[in-house]
Amino acid sequence: MGFARTCSVALVGVEGVVVEVQADLEPGVAAFTLVGLPDKSLIESRDRVRAAVLNSGAEWPQKKLTVGLSPASVPKGGSGFDLAVACAVLGAAERLDPRELADLMMIGELGLDGRVRPVRGVLPAVLAAADAGYRHVVVPEQTAAEAALVPGVSVLGVRSLRQLIAILTDEPVPEEERPPDDGRPDAMLAGLMVPGAGAGTGVLAGSPVATRQPDMAEVAGQLAARKALEVAAAGGHHLLLMGPPGAGKTMLAERLPGLLPPLTQKEALEVTAVHSVAGVLPPGKPLVDAPPYCSPHHSATMAALVGGGNGLPRPGAVSLAHRGVLFLDEAPEFSGKALDALRQPLESGHVVVARSAGMMRMPARFLLLLAANPCPCGRHTQWGDGCDCTPMAIRRYQGRLSGPLLDRIDLRVHVSPVSRAELAAPPGGAENTASVAARVLEARARALARYTETPWTTNSDVPGHELRTRWYPAPGALREAETDLEHGLLTARGLDRVLRVAWTVADLAGHDRPTAEDVAQALHLRTGVGRSVPVGSGER
Missing domain, CATH: 3.40.50.300 (P-loop containing nucleotide triphosphate hydrolases)
Incomplete structure (x- = not known):
């Protein structure tokens, strides 16, 4: 009886969940069972992994094989678990040292010939691995640069399962043909x-x-x-x-x-x-x-x-x-x-x-x-x-x-x-773009300095109540906008948005706070389409 484990990552949206891949070998009729809430594409990995192991020169164990993906309550899909499943099986068969696999995070799809192919979501997967304390990650060579963006993680990019086996067993690493640049998914x-x-x-x-x-x-x-x-x-x-x-x-x-x-x-x-x-x-x-x-x-x-x-x-x-x-x-x-x-x-x-x-x-x-x-x-x-x-x-x-x-x-x-x-x-x-972008950068710097001790970075983020109480405009600057509010030409949300735009106009002009001219320009930009705006919008 043999047992080995390694780790991979399941993606839930743009967030990764660390998944422990466990392989268990027991005497009995040769069979390959995959458990842990896999979807159809992941169930198909049984055939991909078996063919990849055999075509990489390793022996497939002729015993009852069970591979578990934990936590079992998290839905798992895609082909990114292939590499981890193959190494866990080889570890349980004592082809690889199970102790070296336990601290590795593996992400990658296997071709039938043993080549390691890239998958989606390598960066969020490695970020999840780093947050979970893993410091060594194995990924397809095409995505190694993407994985290396995460600080504090050692990344090993491989072209084939044969190369990874050689690295883990301290054998000479075989040369493999370089994968094409368009080998990435999509x-x-x-x-x-x-x-x-x-x-x-x-x-x-x-x-x-x-x-x-x-x-x-x-x-x-x-x-x-x-x-x-x-x-x-x-x-x-x-x-x-x-x-x-x-x-x-x-x-x-x-x-x-x-x-x-x-x-x-x-x-x-x-x-x-x-x-x-x-x-x-x-x-x-x-x-x-x-x-x-x-x-x-x-x-x-x-x-x-x-x-x-x-x-x-x-x-x-x-x-x-x-x-x-x-x-x-x-x-x-x-x-x-x-x-x-x-x-x-x-x-x-x-x-x-x-x-x-x-x-x-x-x-x-x-x-x-x-x-x-x-x-x-x-x-x-x-x-x-x-x-x-x-x-x-x-x-x-x-x-x-x-x-x-x-x-x-x-x-x-x-x-x-x-x-x-x-x-x-x-x-x-x-x-040109460079000249306008320079003014935009200066205006954003003014706003950022104003909101240093707050969670906001731009004027559009700031709640209207804060602008009306903490960062109010010059006296009388809002008179025209308030008149439009009374006449039903502006909604309460619209007034707050006019105030936000007025602060941006003031930042571009270098004013300490919005003047009546800044508010007038903001009001014009807010209602500039005039009667072309559909009826029912609550604005002019």
């Missing part, structure tokens, strides 16, 4: 990622990888929209751009990530963990160090937007845009249920998805940017008689953006068509 998805302006990564934007970063200097005209983008980046405010087709809404949105400050080390690890679980980390780039840009198609389902899927839920677009920008082009064309599902993450900074297989909480602190036409044809209120839409069609189209959702949008800007003079203007007249 390599095709990673190949469809589009970097945002100044960002090292983007997510599932549905077009080829860009070769250059978009610049604000390429935007002709649109002074009001450019200012709104600067305020949104400085204060973390959500933004709605409404205007006719071809006015530059998408062009402006693609340049917003370049205005955001670089991610801190902690934020970069958070973002990378989410992208690792989703399997969309670009090959050769283990760390996402710039704000991501995610632009799903308007046909995206609610599960694709907020997370979900069969079995345990997986990250959606709101989590893939964590610490970055979520851009919804043609926002009224999205499903109403999908849009209203954004209300929870917009308020809390995370999303909770419940399924029969379990409940998952995922980070979702993103900057939302919506783009919409004023009507189905896009020419309403802009080109007069050129609009072919009926009043009922216009009202129905605008009503697809619900009032509760719009009430959570701090900035609303109308984007007018670009004039011929603006298009013909000589180059160099507009500010």
